[in-house]
Amino acid sequence: MQAVDLLISARWVIPVEPAGAVLDDHSVAVAKGRIVAVLPSGEAQQRFEAREHSRLDRHALIPGLVNLHTHAAMTLMRGLADDLPLMTWLRDHVWPAEARHVSPEFVYDGTLLACAEMLRGGVTCFNEMYFFPEAAARAALEAGIRAALGIIAFEFPTSYAADADDYIAKGLAARDALKEEPLLSFCMAPHAPYTVSDRTFAKIVTIAEELDLPIHTHLHETQQEIEESLTRYKARPLERLRALGMLGPRLIAAHAVHVTDREIGMLAHQGASIAHCPSSNLKLASGFAPVAAMLARGINVGIGTDGAASNNRLDLFQE
Ligand SMILES: [Zn+2]
Numbered sequence: 414m415q416a417v418d419l420l421i422s423a424r425w426v427i428p429v430e431p432a433g434a435v436l437d438d439h440s441v442a443v444a445k446g447r448i449v450a451v452l453p454s455g456e457a458q459q460r461f462e463a464r465e466h467s468r469l470d471r472h473a474l475i476p477g478l479v480n481l482h483t484h485a486a487m488t489l490m491r492g493l494a495d496d497l498p499l500m501t502w503l504r505d506h507v508w509p510a511e512a513r514h515v516s517p518e519f520v521y522d523g524t525l526l527a528c529a530e531m532l533r534g535g536v537t538c539f540n541e542m543y544f545f546p547e548a549a550a551r552a553a554l555e556a557g558i559r560a561a562l563g564i565i566a567f568e569f570p571t572s573y574a575a576d577a578d579d580y581i582a583k584g585l586a587a588r589d590a591l592k593e594e595p596l597l598s599f600c601m602a603p604h605a606p607y608t609v610s611d612r613t614f615a616k617i618v619t620i621a622e623e624l625d626l627p628i629h630t631h632l633h634e635t636q637q638e639i640e641e642s643l644t645r646y647k648a649r650p651l652e653r654l655r656a657l658g659m660l661g662p663r664l665i666a667a668h669a670v671h672v673t674d675r676e677i678g679m680l681a682h683q684g685a686s687i688a689h690c691p692s693s694n695l696k697l698a699s700g701f702a703p704v705a706a707m708l709a710r711g712i713n714v715g716i717g718t719d720g721a722a723s724n725n726r727l728d729l730f731q732e
Contacts, residue, residue: 419443420463422454423474441474477537477559478729482629482667482688482717484543485552486515486523488530490722499635499697499723507722511544515572520548528556530727540665540688540717542602542629544573547587550597563602563629564588566617568610577613581620588624600665605631606650607638611657618658627663629688630654633676634668635699651676660685667717668693669707670700677703681710691732693719 419442426439428451440457442450450457494506520543531539541549542563553560564584566577574580588599601621603609609617609630621628633639633650642650651672654660662684669680669687680687689704707714718727 414462415460417442417444417449417461417463418446419465419467420457420461421467421469421474422457423469423472425473426451427473427475429476435473475535478535479715480531480536480539480718480727480729481665481686481715482690482719483527483539483541483727484720484722485527485531485539485541485549485727486520486543487720487722488526488727489514489519489523490720491725493722495725496696497698498637499699500637502697502723512571515544517545517548520545521552524549524552525556527721527727528552528558530721532556532558534728534730536727536729540600540629542600542604544571546584546599547590550587550591550594554594554596557596559596561598561600561627561629562587562591563600564626565602565604566613567604567608568613569608577610577616581613581616585620600627600629602629605634605638606653607641611646611653614654614657614659621663627665628659629665630659630667632666632669633671634694635697636671639671649676651679655679655683662686665715667719668699668702670694670702672703674706677706677710677712680707681712684713686713686715688717689714689732690717690719692726693717693723696725697723 420440422440426436428434438454439451440454441448442461493510494502538559540561542565543549546562550562566580568577574583591597601617603614603617639649646653660683664685665688666685667688668690687707689702694700704714716729716732718724721727
């Protein structure tokens with residue numbers, strides 16, 4: 414008999430590979446934090462001596478889910494200014510509330526609550542964008558959940574940082590302090606085309622190349638974002654970001670609700686990923702993302718909940 418730390422025996426095991434496989438009465442053996450075997454439960458009990466044996470006789474055991482777009486600490490703003498369109502919600506309610514309340518303690522408490530909610534719903538990794546990422550990191554490590562933390566950037570000041578360079582410097586310092594943590598990784602996270610300047614986007618592209626980091630941003634979330642961009646930059650946001658070197662396999666674009674066939678083709682050709690957030694898009698009256706067309710073009714589409722304030726849950730099964 415081989416000693417393992419944990420044996421989970423389930424009515425069904427649904428592995429990542431091969432795609433579509435459903436294994437009847439199988440067990441997963443875990444030793445030193447790694448899966449060492451997936452095999453029929455009868456065989457597992459003969460082969461493994463488990464320190465802990467979990468029996469899930471009526472369950473399907475699935476891999477941990479990835480929540481591809483979150484602002485975890487916004488669990489503390491759940492239900493705030495319900496049922497308003499995005500720009501009104503953000504500019505008249507959320508940003509003023511954040512200016513009054515956001516602090517490292519707020520981010521730690523809100524992220525810890527989000528981690529509990531996500532773990533209860535099968536999420537084991539989240540792609541995060543919020544202020545004070547070192548406080549979010551503390552909560553994630555305490556909860557034992559994997560997190561990709563955003564090095565966030567805006568042009569305007571908040572309680573976290575004074576200007577875009579300050580946001581980036583603080584985010585990079587957090588990464589330097591935490592980069593050895595095995596459960597944590599970092600992304601560059603310029604907030605959105607309507608809150609970040611050309612100069613800052615260009616700087617972020619350079620840093621992402623140097624440090625080999627993904628770039629996580631909101632993109633083409635509302636029609637208003639596109640109209641404002643046409644007025645201000647004489648280009649749609651995606652075209653503007655393409656010219657700045659943002660489009661490529663590093664890009665994780667959250668929402669992409671308003672994209673033309675040509676833009677879907679550009680995203681596919683450049684190998685960008687989309688974080689599809691259907692509940693958030695409906696709650697904030699942003700619209701429906703053309704997700705079937707994206708999948709048909711072979712784009713890597715993941716699912717995100719966005720923050721609890723724009724959902725109001727962190728449940729990927731609901732999405
Ligand atoms: Zn978002």
